[in-house]
Amino acid sequence: MKSLVEAEALDAADPLRSFRDRFALPKGVIYLDGNSLGALPKSTPxxxxxxxxxxxxxxxxxxxxxxxxxxxxxxxxxxxxxxxxxxxxxxxxxxxxxxxxxxxxxxxxxxxxxxxxxxxxxxxxxxxxxxxxxxxxxxxxxxxxxxxxxxxxxxxxxxxxxxxxxxxxxxxxxxxxxxxxxxxxxxxxxxxxxxxxxxxxxxxxxxxxxxxxxxxxxxxxxxxxxxxxxxxxxxxxxxxxxxxxxxxxxxxxxxxxxxxxxxxxxxxxxxxxxxxxxxxxxxxxxxxxxQFDGVNRAALFAKGRALGDACIALMGEYCPEMELVSPHDAGSRGSHVSFRHPHAYAICQALIDRGVIGDFRAPDVLRLGFAPLYVGFADLWRAVEVLTELLRDGSWDAPHYHARNAVT
CATH class of the missing domain: 3.40.640.10 (Type I PLP-dependent aspartate aminotransferase-like (Major domain))
Structure with a gap:
């Protein structure tokens, strides 16, 4: 996946793309934390x-x-x-x-x-x-x-x-x-x-x-x-x-x-x-x-693996300072990918402030999760793009991003 255009093409060809519409995802938010709390189905309320x-x-x-x-x-x-x-x-x-x-x-x-x-x-x-x-x-x-x-x-x-x-x-x-x-x-x-x-x-x-x-x-x-x-x-x-x-x-x-x-x-x-x-x-x-009704589970699991693989490749190319913690082999990995950085907490908070929601696990791990029903390849591309910008301009290092919340 070398460009946003290619990411959007992958989403267009995704057999699960219509299932995203079953979820009430906030506009302008890239949600990569379904491995911690799943998104709200529109039918639940x-x-x-x-x-x-x-x-x-x-x-x-x-x-x-x-x-x-x-x-x-x-x-x-x-x-x-x-x-x-x-x-x-x-x-x-x-x-x-x-x-x-x-x-x-x-x-x-x-x-x-x-x-x-x-x-x-x-x-x-x-x-x-x-x-x-x-x-x-x-x-x-x-x-x-x-x-x-x-x-x-x-x-x-x-x-x-x-x-x-x-x-x-x-x-x-x-x-x-x-x-x-x-x-x-x-x-x-x-x-x-x-x-x-x-x-x-x-x-x-x-x-x-x-x-x-x-x-x-x-x-x-x-x-x-x-x-x-x-x-x-x-x-x-x-x-x-x-x-x-x-x-x-x-x-x-x-x-x-x-x-x-x-x-x-x-x-x-x-x-x-x-x-x-x-x-x-x-x-x-x-x-x-x-929300899984009608979902081909083989396609679901394959998409999760593909998103993880794409994440690892993009992070390696654009954010090499983030050390991969998760297994590189998709067959030995779940549907989230983790990276180590001494200031992972502040980086995570800066990402959230810009609409990219992942999470932090002590002492130094940033987790990015891929719930295949509603996360797409364009979401991933944009998330890495935001992270790359944060790392390059150092804006993650603002004092308020280092202050710990009760839930991380």
Missing amino acids: TRLQAVAVEEWGQGLIRSWNSHDWVGAGRRVGAKIAPFIGAEPHEVVVADSTSANLYKLLIAAVKAQGQRRTILSEPGNFPTDLYMADGAAWSVGDARVKTVRVADIVDAIDDDVAVVLLTHVHYKSGAMLDMAAITAAAQAKGALVLWDLSHSVGAVPVDLNGCNADLAVGCGYKYLNGGPGAPAFLYVAERHQAVLRSPLSGWFGHAAPFDFGDDYAPAGDIGRFQCGTPPILGIAALEEGIA
């Missing part, structure tokens, strides 16, 4: 109004039955299943990614006999490590161990109960070989819990094809479910009757409306629900997922 005014306002409590509020977690989980290579009955929408990590980590450790180690990598997404620490503390005699991902398989010994890894790394964008790691860990008696938060809706995922055990993921990145959207979890069918959630809320009960005193977990994926499902949040997530 209408859907939320209908749920609030009609289902809640008019239906009142009757809507638990008439609009299947009670089954919302399972229904939307089943819609996520094709994105991750799972069966509909293996996925449920519930709680947050953090809470789902906690549930599955403790369930895995408790099911693994005398094994008491949760194994992960240093630099994993913080909530994964924090929840692992909390799960180990809750179990009492468990511990968390971290080793370089290249050493993960060798580090699995007779005490490792579960391996916790993120499929696409939140900072570098590096994508792990799910099939190989899962098989190697299982051969040594460990379960594997995959965090799919930066994968689902952006790269191919085939949990059942990899014989995966457990997975979690969020709904507000590539699935466009909105800020704080409910998360999802996956438990392979073969594990559902054995693993038990430590958060034994009433929606995980086999018969919640019998109102019995004693807890009896549901016999299927429903046992991993906890409290009452957040209906408005699930409705927004369901609408976000609906």
Whole structure:
């Protein structure tokens, strides 16, 4: 991609170009942060109004039955299943990614006999490590161990109960070989819990094809479910009757409306629900997922890879002072590309001020994300053009760009 004209030609030939119109993108903004918060689908406000005014306002409590509020977690989980290579009955929408990590980590450790180690990598997404620490503390005699991902398989010994890894790394964008790691860990008696938060809706995922055990993921990145959207979890069918959630809320009960005193977990994926499902949040997530209707997933993933490749090439040519952090090989990378610079935060803020929205991850990384449904090649060209100008004229170095916001 050597010019804006060529970028525009690529967009014109893009089989996904019409899907951009499904999103309410602000005029004059180039949005390269869908890997952190997906854009707003145009249909979501209408859907939320209908749920609030009609289902809640008019239906009142009757809507638990008439609009299947009670089954919302399972229904939307089943819609996520094709994105991750799972069966509909293996996925449920519930709680947050953090809470789902906690549930599955403790369930895995408790099911693994005398094994008491949760194994992960240093630099994993913080909530994964924090929840692992909390799960180990809750179990009492468990511990968390971290080793370089290249050493993960060798580090699995007779005490490792579960391996916790993120499929696409939140900072570098590096994508792990799910099939190989899962098989190697299982051969040594460990379960594997995959965090799919930066994968689902952006790269191919085939949990059942990899014989995966457990997975979690969020709904507000590539699935466009909105800020704080409910998360999802996956438990392979073969594990559902054995693993038990430590958060034994009433929606995980086999018969919640019998109102019995004693807890009896549901016999299927429903046992991993906890409290009452957040209906408005699930409705927004369901609408976000609906934006993929009619999308050729092979074309979607190919476009994400092509955008990443083009970004790396353009940055190498025009912004060589930005050091590539992500893998160069598209097959080993998610749908965001990261670059290191000692003043990445200020540069990111200056970009945002000029309508190019990426984000920063401490201590020195600028991330540019490519949600293929609404990001085009011309967006990328213009973004690199703006960044090139900033780096050349030094305008990013204004004092106010260095002042840290609460959210980076």
